[in-house]
Amino acid sequence: MHWMEQLTALGGVASRRQLLAAGATSDALTEAVRAGLLFRPRRGSYASLAASDAALEAARSGGRLCCVSAARSYGLWAGTDQRTHIRVARHATRLPYTLAVRHWMPAERPGREIWRDSIDDCLVSVVHCADEETAVAVLDTAISAGLTSLQAIGELFAGESVRARAVAAKARPGSDSGVESIVRQRLTKAGHLVEQQIGVAGVGRVDLRVDGRLYIEIDGYAWHSDRGAFERDRARDTGLAMYGFLRLRFPARDVLEHWPDVGRIIETVLAAPDVTGPRTGQPFVQPELADRTPKERARLRTPTRSSLATPRFRASGDQTMLSSR
Ligand SMILES: [Zn+2]
Secondary structure, eight states: OOHHHHHHHTTSEEEHHHHHHTTOOHHHHHHHHHTTSEEEEETTEEEETTSOHHHHHHHHHTOEEOHHHHHHHTTOOOOSOOSOEEEOOTTOOSOOSSSOEEEOSOOSSOOSOSSBOOHHHHHHHHHHHSOHHHHHHHHHHHHHTTSOOHHHHHHHTTTSOHHHHHHHTTOOSOOSSHHHHHHHHHHHHTTOOEEEEEEETTTEEEEEEETTTEEEEEEOTTTTSSHHHHHHHHHHHHHHHHTTOEEEEEEHHHHHHOHHHHHHHHHHHHHSOOSSOOSSSSOOOOGGGTTSOHHHHHHHOOOOHHHHHSOOEEEETTEEEEOOO
């Protein structure tokens, strides 16, 4: 690999020593700087035009992106704190010139990239610095991204404080986005059973299922970015409606900015009479519609006063049973 490719592979910022080890020579580095291909954010380090602003800010300070800023650089949910969090050495002389948040603890598991924490150091610093909800969402999205696992998190936090271990223990797989994780955490805290990425026969995967009967989908900020995604969402909505499931869809922005309203809607729907709530993930078919096709069922299953009164369902473990009353 050419040393310039190696620089790109390292995120666009590398030490002089790393580039020399990758085959660069002093003359080649000098020439690349003169040609405008490289510049030196700090003595002993080089950056290419591919380096992100955050990486350069860290490199200029002689520190590393850590905490939520490192999480963001790994493509993870990083909460709403837009300040740059930088791990700086105790002897650092050129501190970041922005309103950066400084972490003074040295990196315990430094990776090859000189401009950001390893993923493990990043996750530990997030748990120590961010609020619990953000920290759990970062861990959740790191699991979904395949950057860690529940087992690895358990091992990583084994030697950390009681509080850090308690936060890490709340991480769960299944959150496609940080906002999904936040919804899970808030509803769990409110006493609900929340399952994620539930496969529903004939419908597909749904983001969340609450108390076994309410299906919730969260739209990301760019959820209508392509027509295919839009159509898949509509198909899921139609499928859930056809099978008679309770369902809600919220934009991520509403979850973050209008949670009291979102939470109230969810509680109101859950408090409604349980006429549709199969807990098995299998489409509920009213006995009188059992021999109809799905299309006919959809046409015939128009709620009436009597259908709201009966039948009643009662959950027992994973079984859904017709109650005898
Ligand atoms: Zn921080």
